[in-house]
Amino acid sequence: MNEWTMIEAINHALAFQLRENPNTIILGEDVGVNGGVFRATEGLQQKFGEQRVIDTPLAESTIIGMSIGMASQGLIPIPEIQFMGFIYPAIDQILGHAARLRNRTRGRLSCPMVIRAPFGGGIHAPEHHSESTEAIFAHIPGLRVVIPSSPARAYGLLIAAIQDPDPVIFLEPKRIYRDGKQAIEDNGEALPLDTCFTLREGIDLTLVTWGAMVKETLQAAEQLAAKGIDAEVIDVATIKPLDIDTIIDSVNKTGRCIIVHEAAKTCGVGAEIAALLAEKNITSLLAPIQRVSGYDTVMPMFQNEHFYMPSTERIINAATKSMEYR
Amino acid sequence: MNEWTMIEAINHALAFQLRENPNTIILGEDVGVNGGVFRATEGLQQKFGEQRVIDTPLAESTIIGMSIGMASQGLIPIPEIQFMGFIYPAIDQILGHAARLRNRTRGRLSCPMVIRAPFGGGIHAPEHHSESTEAIFAHIPGLRVVIPSSPARAYGLLIAAIQDPDPVIFLEPKRIYRDGKQAIEDNGEALPLDTCFTLREGIDLTLVTWGAMVKETLQAAEQLAAKGIDAEVIDVATIKPLDIDTIIDSVNKTGRCIIVHEAAKTCGVGAEIAALLAEKNITSLLAPIQRVSGYDTVMPMFQNEHFYMPSTERIINAATKSMEYR
Amino acid sequence: MNKNSLTIGRSNYLDNNGTLLKALPDSLNKRKFLISLYQTMVLTRLFDETAINLQRTGIIGTYASCRGQEAIGVAIGHAMLADDVFIPYYRDIAAQFQRGVLLEEVLQYWGGDERGSNFSQQANDFPLCVPIATQLCHAVGIAFALKYQSKPNVAVVTCGDGATSKGDFYEALNMAGAMSLPTLFVINNNQWAISVPLERQTASPTLAHKALAAGISAVQVDGNDLLAMYISVSDALEQIRQTGKPLLIEAVTYRLSDHTTADDATRYMSQKALDDAKQKEPLIRFKHFLTEQHSWTDKEDRALYQQCQQQVDTSVEVYKNLPAQQPGEFFDYMYEQLPNSLVEQKQAFLDGLKRHE
Amino acid sequence: MNKNSLTIGRSNYLDNNGTLLKALPDSLNKRKFLISLYQTMVLTRLFDETAINLQRTGIIGTYASCRGQEAIGVAIGHAMLADDVFIPYYRDIAAQFQRGVLLEEVLQYWGGDERGSNFSQQANDFPLCVPIATQLCHAVGIAFALKYQSKPNVAVVTCGDGATSKGDFYEALNMAGAMSLPTLFVINNNQWAISVPLERQTASPTLAHKALAAGISAVQVDGNDLLAMYISVSDALEQIRQTGKPLLIEAVTYRLSDHTTADDATRYMSQKALDDAKQKEPLIRFKHFLTEQHSWTDKEDRALYQQCQQQVDTSVEVYKNLPAQQPGEFFDYMYEQLPNSLVEQKQAFLDGLKRHE
Ligand SMILES: Cc1ncc(C[n+]2csc(CCOP(=O)(O)OP(=O)(O)O)c2C)c(N)n1
Ligand SMILES: Cc1ncc(C[n+]2csc(CCOP(=O)(O)OP(=O)(O)O)c2C)c(N)n1
Numbered sequence A, B: 001m002n003e004w005t006m007i008e009a010i011n012h013a014l015a016f017q018l019r020e021n022p023n024t025i026i027l028g029e030d031v032g033v034n035g036g037v038f039r040a041t042e043g044l045q046q047k048f049g050e051q052r053v054i055d056t057p058l059a060e061s062t063i064i065g066m067s068i069g070m071a072s073q074g075l076i077p078i079p080e081i082q083f084m085g086f087i088y089p090a091i092d093q094i095l096g097h098a099a100r101l102r103n104r105t106r107g108r109l110s111c112p113m114v115i116r117a118p119f120g121g122g123i124h125a126p127e128h129h130s131e132s133t134e135a136i137f138a139h140i141p142g143l144r145v146v147i148p149s150s151p152a153r154a155y156g157l158l159i160a161a162i163q164d165p166d167p168v169i170f171l172e173p174k175r176i177y178r179d180g181k182q183a184i185e186d187n188g189e190a191l192p193l194d195t196c197f198t199l200r201e202g203i204d205l206t207l208v209t210w211g212a213m214v215k216e217t218l219q220a221a222e223q224l225a226a227k228g229i230d231a232e233v234i235d236v237a238t239i240k241p242l243d244i245d246t247i248i249d250s251v252n253k254t255g256r257c258i259i260v261h262e263a264a265k266t267c268g269v270g271a272e273i274a275a276l277l278a279e280k281n282i283t284s285l286l287a288p289i290q291r292v293s294g295y296d297t298v299m300p301m302f303q304n305e306h307f308y309m310p311s312t313e314r315i316i317n318a319a320t321k322s323m324e325y326r
Numbered sequence C, D: 001m002n003k004n005s006l007t008i009g010r011s012n013y014l015d016n017n018g019t020l021l022k023a024l025p026d027s028l029n030k031r032k033f034l035i036s037l038y039q040t041m042v043l044t045r046l047f048d049e050t051a052i053n054l055q056r057t058g059i060i061g062t063y064a065s066c067r068g069q070e071a072i073g074v075a076i077g078h079a080m081l082a083d084d085v086f087i088p089y090y091r092d093i094a095a096q097f098q099r100g101v102l103l104e105e106v107l108q109y110w111g112g113d114e115r116g117s118n119f120s121q122q123a124n125d126f127p128l129c130v131p132i133a134t135q136l137c138h139a140v141g142i143a144f145a146l147k148y149q150s151k152p153n154v155a156v157v158t159c160g161d162g163a164t165s166k167g168d169f170y171e172a173l174n175m176a177g178a179m180s181l182p183t184l185f186v187i188n189n190n191q192w193a194i195s196v197p198l199e200r201q202t203a204s205p206t207l208a209h210k211a212l213a214a215g216i217s218a219v220q221v222d223g224n225d226l227l228a229m230y231i232s233v234s235d236a237l238e239q240i241r242q243t244g245k246p247l248l249i250e251a252v253t254y255r256l257s258d259h260t261t262a263d264d265a266t267r268y269m270s271q272k273a274l275d276d277a278k279q280k281e282p283l284i285r286f287k288h289f290l291t292e293q294h295s296w297t298d299k300e301d302r303a304l305y306q307q308c309q310q311q312v313d314t315s316v317e318v319y320k321n322l323p324a325q326q327p328g329e330f331f332d333y334m335y336e337q338l339p340n341s342l343v344e345q346k347q348a349f350l351d352g353l354k355r356h357e
């Protein structure tokens, strides 16, 4: 067993797959010699060579576009986008081609690839380095969107994503890259790509979240427990396709649901979860579904980013309000 | 008064603003000599000259990027994206700059512009010519998203969008470009950019929709009326910022809500509306909120596009189911 | 193809009438082979005319004609090896036919049916690409795969003159140059991007010049001169196989049609420009060459046209008789395995159909 | 700057030591003016060193040093007219200072405060742009506006060598060329894009060559030679004002720092390369030139450094004493008028703050 941080777990999952399958290729800006600006690919070029871990020119559209071409010919590209804020030049390729190649050719060609990108706020970075726009990708038919929230889930979900035959957007909550270690066996064991993780069982209230916000949400659950409120905490993890059944089962039990995410509120993934509950689960709801989320503003520059990101306190307030509702 | 189709109304609204304000500039692919592939800009280059109505090179990112530069210096650019399917190379500019320039400079620079793009299915066009991804833009803080559903609303909302000091994504449901005429006074009168239009009053059920789907939704309402079900029909029109109050008031009255849109279901704008109702209006709901929408698949090529797009029948089925619910 | 020369070479074997300007290499100067080139050209022309008619009668949807630009596709299709990979754009049916794409599959594609891109005889080539210039990036990745797999093959990708204004065009060239990937870029410079004439796209003196920005050698070719095109493409492929480095060919042609059947070129293209261009079109020139150099007869010509028309007609019949897609098939290829949410949506869709019946 | 020459000219006035290679135009050879250039360079260097220290002590956030590349910004800042518009990237503070951006505003920006881009003394220039190369497109639109408004001004935009691999770089150049817009593109070729060396970005022999793809004339300049830079930028601006046509300058420099304070260049940059580059850095060379040609003394130099350091220190004090933003200010500039939904969200936010107190 190894004690790894999330970034180390990611590094080892990548190494495992590079070892396992010679068709696996990592490419992106600064992923080679430098090992990635967060060191996710540290040491991999030395180990696997310049043809397997490639420093590309600065061109996101073509990094993804060429990955599509590679994937179509039997390779498994793992492009890194340095920060999620720089994925937008590649959306055309992701939405227009990666997500469509299988369907467009009725299965003749396909696009197994994993696009990795660090995302989210809280590290005092410059503008465009702190946003969360997973909802954009969740809206696009044909993609998978996966977000780990712990070293072990990062390892198992990344392995699963690389082994999956379809394109996966793998978003890494960089705020918790180095936030504690977990014991992980480096055995290439994949976690399922279609199941939420219930991190805490409870009967009074369901807190649904993902990514770095799992931290504040678990903290909130602890503090709520001290007040006698027993919250269930669900880490969605596989944002798309979404495992709504686990969430529905929980809300059937608790009757109350709060969704927590860093992204802007309007048309965020929280909206989809709330809408599915309002569609499938309305009778079991004892209180309004609240979203504790980023505001519909630009993520402020770092002086004020803490105002934007949901705090433990905001979650607790929402939970209290929910419990008081009748 | 003039009897205009939607495309004629758009053409006249553009002409009105070009006449009114010499800083108004239209630019895009084929908008000049050819008058646009749908003829939205027909005759405008002849009337206003090559410096005001500009055929650009084929480069969406720069069409929008340069529009941002123009807007920052006192011009009011109205770039046309030939089909919404080709807006994605420009998302980086839209999300990263158009939506942020005012906030980034604390109001020193701003970005008054209207990005026009035809969208939606039903005209038997090739791949990428029929999609509806308004939700992506609705998720982006700092934008307005406006979708007309009749010639008169196209005229008034486009005038309003051009006069608005912030960037507007103006999506034109091309399926109804030539779907009937309406009497319109060419007086430059703007419609509000923050108010839904209630197109039909009713007490049993609220049908919420926008764009081309207004047609099927109104048809469904008529047929439901024949069955004794009195539906209220709301055309959201100003997708972002969203006027949820009008929808809430209606659902307070009816207790039942169905949202109809062409876009894929997951994380569509329907999700946001449902989520807001589940948050603010849950006690008045007498039935689950249903979404009648496109599926989470790629919009099929045109042989099968009718299977994808919500039909009057699907809306009626959902409405019937809602009415039966208790 | 000298990187350090700004005078981009322009290659020609036939003059505007089809008279041979210089001797052909012996290896090419074979009647049968030359007729096979001509045959693909004729087949393409007849298919094209038929497709336009099918659109007019509603049997297929919008269609993009390649009239006047057939020589490019013919040259590419005949010069490529089977294991090279072709990444076409929408005016390349000549090459697609030659590489095993069936005529009825092309009809199916323009008929709005995804199955038209599930080529039954061609495993690796890409389907048509609608978002302009995006395919150039795919080609670079395919070239990477070919190189990585140590195959002696080339990724051949095409685009139009308008496409050269897109960032993806340049990024792809630059990437292929920087990473030294076996890619052949062929530009069909047909002078128009819908209604926008070439001179509005760029101030660059030729489109071949654009390769210099990526450190790639380039040549300009008369794209209506089938011999020049064939030799240029063959030479380029040969050179790429040897050096591993990308190359670019600008094929200069003229669009002798509306942009697509949804367009009306009379709004922006002068009759005179069109008439002038028609003089230089590839079929007449190549027939003249065959007649002069290989005693091609009118009778042979008529027979060839007849045979090709028959092939086209047969494909139309096959197309018309293809069964419709399975209802709900549009769900089935979104992922290798249909996720739960889509299983549910598909079921709801099928139930709706049943209710409808 | 001959469009038809592939031998891109390389401009130099000073050798690597700072010895004058050819006579300066009389109009420039004025001691006071030359010292004013030097002063901006020194100010920038000292500000840069201070900013790095402020980052180390947590007083500002990540900061991108321009060490060794100061001459570019100085040349641009001094050569531009006030009514030209500058669209900078993040290593251009020298030019920004010269154009009226306050030192404390730059600190505020890197300190994570949007108000740093609300320049109090500079109305039209753009703020720093993070997404690489996107600013080049803005410049083209600004150039359009200047031309449309019949102003005799130029949009001046800068980017790095890595930025030249992006589609936006090429699209912007091509658009400016095709539409003939008064734009000056200046590339700071500092040999690195974070850890990626220039030779991995492109196979193009120089970055100036890339202008040829857009039909734009270009020149390569020693970017560490302040005289060559100043004269090149001045000449280019003059020429653009006369012709209305865009131009490109590749300024060859070397990054004498980590990419940003978040980076560790020792992971990828050899000490030797760095040491070599340090020999050619602009401040030493220009001081040598001033000493040789204008009897600049060590005493004057010390006084200048002292004066500049004081200016920097003052700005740090001002920065530290700036009041915090109003709580909720981040809502207020999303739209000219706050929409209802944001009024509600802002109120909830403020209520939450109050509850917290
Ligand atoms: C990104 C993008 N923008 C716009 C379009 C619409 N469109 C289709 S073809 C075309 C013109 C293409 O011109 P060119 O590249 O010269 O190819 P040609 O059709 O002339 O062969 C345009 C603008 C598109 N398909 N993709
Ligand atoms: C589109 C985009 N991709 C990636 C980044 C991350 N990034 C910031 S600076 C940089 C390197 C830029 O290199 P260059 O253009 O040479 O400028 P330099 O920093 O060397 O001055 C990268 C990759 C970014 N800001 N934007």
Ligand SMILES: [Mg+2]
Pocket (backbone or CB within 6 Å): C160, C161, C162, C188, C189, C190, C191, C192, C193, C194
């Ligand atoms: Mg063309």
Ligand SMILES: [Mg+2]
Pocket (backbone or CB within 6 Å): D160, D161, D162, D188, D189, D190, D191, D192, D193, D194
């Ligand atoms: Mg650099």
